Amino acid sequence: MHQRGILIVISGPSGAGKGTICKALLERNKFWFSVSATTRKPRKGETEGISYYFLDRKEFVDRIEKEDFLEYAEVYGNLYGTPKSKVDEMLDKGIDVILEIDIQGALRVKEKVSDGVFIFILPPSMEELKNRIIKRGSETPESLMTRFKSAYQEINYVSKYNYAVVNDTVKEAVEKIESILIAEKCRVDRIKETILESKEGLMHEQLYD
């Protein structure tokens, strides 16, 4: 039974720990990690096709017109987007694809990929969320409070997702995501056709062999 791969979207507020979870998921499993395209110039140490696909603005805009992005956005004058053709290629091969993306991006992807699995990563507590935001940068107390309040507000978007996983420990969160994937592969909505087709085949063998 060849099953199409599943697009797993890992998303959630800044500071919830999406990046660490995705890194741990990739170490343990056979996923393909979706790489973004950008018009931003490569920084030192960044590799084409691994860090990003680096495109010039004309190429990027051409691809937008060809609808080759699951979503895209402009941030501080640079375009960023999730290339559709590469994701589709992997899914067609039966390989599951992980996409780590912010909430606004995830909601745009959801409009196009309704059978994706949308997982919202929650920080273990607001206290911990604040600590993580503090650890990240040398920001002023005001900008920290703004970022914290914004992350707090973002938690309301959980209702747009299929699953919510609390990032108590990375190990537990990764195990839950792996269970979600196993469960999704047993969902009747996804495999009904395959079951009914294979049933017909088997009955045929049974009766006429």
Next chain:
Amino acid sequence: MHQRGILIVISGPSGAGKGTICKALLERNKFWFSVSATTRKPRKGETEGISYYFLDRKEFVDRIEKEDFLEYAEVYGNLYGTPKSKVDEMLDKGIDVILEIDIQGALRVKEKVSDGVFIFILPPSMEELKNRIIKRGSETPESLMTRFKSAYQEINYVSKYNYAVVNDTVKEAVEKIESILIAEKCRVDRIKETILESKEGLMHEQLYD
């Protein structure tokens, strides 16, 4: 976060291996196994409250009138049913309940418990299904073929279920069911309220402590 237990309905055609899977699930996990009520007389070795709740016909009919059954049916002159109050009591305590039941019974339960998890157990192949049906009993070739064809037809009901698990090996099937349960406990539909409530509580601490 106190979460209500989940009603897990294990169902599927005769010969798929429901009973073996439920037994293995109960050995590995902390579930409560729903015990049926019946008006049939106890057989040797059967224990009240473990094999069945044995009721006389008047008691059973009283309970039907009080709507204390998730489902019931009459088979060869005896009534069989799934008591509702006991299942609710366990779910309220946060304990997951397993109900092993045939397809017709499962569909009746689904009308009443829409947030139950309905899992359809599939035999590894039609060949294997036939072998298992043959193993069970000293039936005539005609009645075997009837039972096999009926089990074959029953597979069409898979589309009414949430999940389908192929019983290749009991170990793998049990692991899949355990993953399904972990995933269900992360479903946003089930835990949205809890997340948003706990968010409010934590923000309050954060700002005013």
